[in-house]
Structures are given as C-alpha cells and as structure tokens.
Amino acid sequence: MRDPQAEPSDLIRSVSRALRVLEAVGQSPRGLTVKQIARRCDFTVATTYHLVRTLAYEGYVIRRENGTYVVGLEIADRYRELVLAFRGPSAVTDRLRRAAAETGYSHYLGRFIGGRIAVTAAAEGPRTPPMDELVPGYDDAAHATALGKALLATMSADQRWRFLKEYGMRAYTSATLTSPEALDSDLAAGDRRGMQIEIGQFRQGLACAAVMVVNDRDPDRRVVLACALPPAELMSSAKVVRTRLLATAHHLATVLAE
Known part of the structure; x- marks a missing residue:
C-alpha cells in the first residue's frame, strides 16, 4: 500500500x-x-x-x-535479474544446493528488503514437498514461517508490533499464531532454543527451522537460513537439524563476508 x-x-x-x-x-x-x-x-x-x-x-x-x-516476457527477465541480485555470489547458491542434497530438505535464505521480509535464494530438497510460495520474493507469511520469525526476532518489540500491524497476521492453518503476544512468546522460546521453528503454522504437514547467518546492526544486512522438513523429523531430531543449519550458516557467513 x-x-x-x-x-x-x-x-x-x-x-x-x-x-x-x-x-x-x-x-x-x-x-x-x-x-x-x-x-x-x-x-x-x-x-x-x-x-x-x-x-x-x-x-x-x-x-x-x-x-x-x-x-509480457520482459517481466520474467526483470525477475531473473532480481533473483540474481538477491542471492549474491554463486557460492551461496552452491552451498544451499549442497545442504539440500545432503539433508534432502529445501533450504532458503531470507533478509529485510525495504523494510519487508523476503526470500532471497532457495534450493529444493527431494524430501520437502514443493512450495510455490517460498520462492525468491516477499514473504507475506513472515509470522508463520521460521525464516520470517528469525528476522522478526531481531526487531525490538515496538518495531515488530508496527510491522505486524502493517502486514497483518493471516491464519494460514489452524496452528498459525495470530496475535502479537503469542508470537512474542514463540520468538522468545526460539531464542532460548537457538533456532526458530514452526510446525504446521504455514502449511499443514510441514515444519520449518531457521537460524541467523548474519545479525548486523543494519537491518538490511541481516540474513537468515531456513530449511523445510517433515514435522516428525524436526520433533525427533531438532538438535541435529540445528547443528546442520548452524554449520551451513557459518559457511554462508564466510562467503557473504568476502
């Protein structure tokens, strides 16, 4: 608007x-x-x-x-150029693809762009159902995705509430958190856990986990890494998922700093 x-x-x-x-x-x-x-x-x-x-x-x-x-097709050309600009060095895409191949889970990068949360790169894994919604572009479901939550968690409470007031908290499933108070509690739990998660909040039968790659004072430089996987695997192997995500995030941080 x-x-x-x-x-x-x-x-x-x-x-x-x-x-x-x-x-x-x-x-x-x-x-x-x-x-x-x-x-x-x-x-x-x-x-x-x-x-x-x-x-x-x-x-x-x-x-x-x-x-x-x-x-017209010129729109597609501009979109491809946008995706290339968003995802950064080719080494970023290579590392995401490697992580997706090793785990079978689709991996995503996200960041703030113009004050909004956006998915900036993606690599599909064979064990994650295809998700047309999580492609490079703005993430209108930030409150319902682990990627969005990881970035929302970097905001102050006042900044986060203003963001949620502007973009809303649509209920994607019956499990979606639709109040700022509930989201604040969920984000606090994620901070204690060292990983933001959601289970069935964006799509039934799907879970997502996310960690920080770069947590800069400048919001536009903050980057998060997320992966989508079956809920049962997240609940039974959360520590393993976090360890793998953190290892990939460390590698990506090195690449982005070059």
Missing part, C-alpha cells in the same frame, strides 16, 4: 501510472481489456490506452487475440 505522505515532490506521474497498469494486469492472469484496466486504475480510457500501448511496445504486456492484455 502506498503512503500518500511519502510521495516524492518530483514524482513522474506517467511512470507511476504505467506501474499501476502493470500491477493491475499482473493480478489478472486471464487478462484485462483497456477499459477494464482503466476502471481498476481509475484512469481515463484514453490515458490507459497510451500507457498500455507503450508497455506493449517495450514488451512488458502482451495483447492477445481477444483484445485482453497479460504480462
């Missing part, structure tokens, strides 16, 4: 409008006509037509035979 008070004095309206058109089209996989885009963005049809034509010329939207527009 945009903050009107944060609007820059030199805002270029045409750029802002073009981005709103992209957002509208991206949220509609079936495609939208120019008139539908205009209604959703609250623009005139003439303005929307010019914006859409420009975006189509640049490859950011595509016009289909039925007259609707969908996102």
Whole structure:
C-alpha cells in the first residue's frame, strides 16, 4: 500500500501510472481489456490506452487475440535479474544446493528488503514437498514461517508490533499464531532454543527451522537460513537439524563476508 505522505515532490506521474497498469494486469492472469484496466486504475480510457500501448511496445504486456492484455516476457527477465541480485555470489547458491542434497530438505535464505521480509535464494530438497510460495520474493507469511520469525526476532518489540500491524497476521492453518503476544512468546522460546521453528503454522504437514547467518546492526544486512522438513523429523531430531543449519550458516557467513 502506498503512503500518500511519502510521495516524492518530483514524482513522474506517467511512470507511476504505467506501474499501476502493470500491477493491475499482473493480478489478472486471464487478462484485462483497456477499459477494464482503466476502471481498476481509475484512469481515463484514453490515458490507459497510451500507457498500455507503450508497455506493449517495450514488451512488458502482451495483447492477445481477444483484445485482453497479460504480462509480457520482459517481466520474467526483470525477475531473473532480481533473483540474481538477491542471492549474491554463486557460492551461496552452491552451498544451499549442497545442504539440500545432503539433508534432502529445501533450504532458503531470507533478509529485510525495504523494510519487508523476503526470500532471497532457495534450493529444493527431494524430501520437502514443493512450495510455490517460498520462492525468491516477499514473504507475506513472515509470522508463520521460521525464516520470517528469525528476522522478526531481531526487531525490538515496538518495531515488530508496527510491522505486524502493517502486514497483518493471516491464519494460514489452524496452528498459525495470530496475535502479537503469542508470537512474542514463540520468538522468545526460539531464542532460548537457538533456532526458530514452526510446525504446521504455514502449511499443514510441514515444519520449518531457521537460524541467523548474519545479525548486523543494519537491518538490511541481516540474513537468515531456513530449511523445510517433515514435522516428525524436526520433533525427533531438532538438535541435529540445528547443528546442520548452524554449520551451513557459518559457511554462508564466510562467503557473504568476502
């Protein structure tokens, strides 16, 4: 959500409008006509037509035979560039893949980006069910994932409560913690444990554990490592999981410091 008070004095309206058109089209996989885009963005049809034509010329939207527009392949190129920028040196990806291969668990890196929590790199393991939600990008379920909890735990209580007020605490399962007080208690337990965890809070039949890689004074430099695994394995082998995560985190910290 945009903050009107944060609007820059030199805002270029045409750029802002073009981005709103992209957002509208991206949220509609079936495609939208120019008139539908205009209604959703609250623009005139003439303005929307010019914006859409420009975006189509640049490859950011595509016009289909039925007259609707969908996102173009240029978006995919920008996404790939974003993923490369997020994940850092190739050695980071190599180490994540090695950890995933050795344990069978999918591994993830996360950090703060622009005040939000994001997954920045991922390596799938064969013993973890595929999760489309945990791919590089913003993590809207920070309160329900171990990765998100590990970063939330680095905030002060006031900072964390403001974060939760802004982004909410959606109930993903019946086990999801949906109050700041319950989350605070859970994070404190994770600190004592030396590892943040969640069991069935994000998805039923799945657990996740996370540890810090870099805990810097600058929030944007903080990095966490998480892995997803079957709940029974986390409950029976929590110490083993923590030991492996900490070893991988130590290696990653060395790589990121180079």
